[in-house]
Amino acid sequence: MAVDITQMRKGLLEFCVLAQLEGEPRYGYELVQRLGEVDGMLTSEGTIYPLLARLHREGLVAVERRPTTSAGPPRKYYRLSAPGHRALTSFRREWATLRTAIDRTLQGGAR
Amino acid sequence: MSAPHATAIIEGYLARLDLGLGGSDPQRRRELVEDVRAHFAEARAALADETDEDLLAICDRLGEPADLAREVGSTTVVAQPAASAPYVWSWLEVAAIALTVMAWPVGAILMLLSRVWTRREKVIATAIGAVTFAMGFPLSAPFVGPVVGTLVPSLGSAAPLFVGTLGSLPLVAAAYLAYRLTRTNSPRVRLA
The missing domain is CATH 1.10.1740 (Rna Polymerase Sigma Factor; Chain: A)
Known part of the structure; x- marks a missing residue:
């Protein structure tokens, strides 16, 4: 059962990442920090990087490198693409329905 | 340091x-x-x-x-x-679109069976199809039927029925479904 919850969390995490990119482009570590502020969102910080790579391969996010203000190497910024926007919009709609259905089912089971 | x-x-x-x-x-x-x-x-x-x-x-x-x-x-x-996944079409969707034009009620049933279109898209397509299917015959047959009957004498008395059927083709519904099929790009949530 613990494995199932992990898989569910992984499946949902990708849309949470897309949502974080909705307003403005962000770099990987910034995303880790933002998602880390939400309790239970990231079980391990490293998982965000393979996920971002996959979202990039699938065309849901675009990548651009921008110089940092410090002397470090350029940062890799992720930006939500048009297909990413559509996927997020679609997920929000599906999630609203699913959440209601699950809540109703779970509450029904408790009665 | x-x-x-x-x-x-x-x-x-x-x-x-x-x-x-x-x-x-x-x-x-x-x-x-x-x-x-x-x-x-x-x-x-x-x-x-x-x-x-x-x-x-x-x-x-x-x-x-x-x-x-x-x-x-x-x-x-x-x-x-x-x-x-978003672009997987099968014979079911193709048949649903084709039959929406040729035999709307059958096409509508196939469309409802498909999992590619969302519930909202199905409701919209069904509404468009039902209205055009219901309105097409009475609107077009009495006016256009006699004209076609004259132009194509072999149709004879079947001309109004023929034209009425043409007029009722829910082309708009089929076009909408085809459009949504090509625009669908929503990765399915994988919970398992």
């Missing part, structure tokens, strides 16, 4: 990650190691005076290198259906 064993801790972590990625695509392998190296740089920049414990804590939060490497493997497998 760097922690006493900074290089050993970070490079050791990256080496274990690289080793775990042994069977992966070389570019993905390079990218992930580079991303995690950048993560270390960012996390270290936020530390005022780093210690070995700080760096070990960064490693802990990142997770086991072997687990990260497995993520690349698992996401590679999952990525294939996810990338192609």
Whole structure:
């Protein structure tokens, strides 16, 4: 059962990442920090990087490198693409329905 | 100032990650190691005076290198259906669109059976189809039927019925369904 919850969390995490990119482009570590502020969102910080790579391969996010203000190497910024926007919009709609259905089912089971 | 064993801790972590990625695509392998190296740089920049414990804590939060490497493997497998799933058409969708034009009630049933279109799209297509199907015959047959009957005498008395059927073709509904089929690009949520 613990494995199932992990898989569910992984499946949902990708849309949470897309949502974080909705307003403005962000770099990987910034995303880790933002998602880390939400309790239970990231079980391990490293998982965000393979996920971002996959979202990039699938065309849901675009990548651009921008110089940092410090002397470090350029940062890799992720930006939500048009297909990413559509996927997020679609997920929000599906999630609203699913959440209601699950809540109703779970509450029904408790009665 | 760097922690006493900074290089050993970070490079050791990256080496274990690289080793775990042994069977992966070389570019993905390079990218992930580079991303995690950048993560270390960012996390270290936020530390005022780093210690070995700080760096070990960064490693802990990142997770086991072997687990990260497995993520690349698992996401590679999952990525294939996810990338192609939105565009999977089958005979069912093609038949639904064709029959929406030729025999709307049958087409509508096939459309409802399909899992490609969303509930909203099905409701819209059904509404358009039903209205045009119901209105087409009475609107067009009495006016256009006699004209076609004259132009194509072989149709004879069947001309109004023929034209009425043509007039009732829910072309708009079929066009809408076809349009939505090509526009659908919503990765399905995989909960299992």
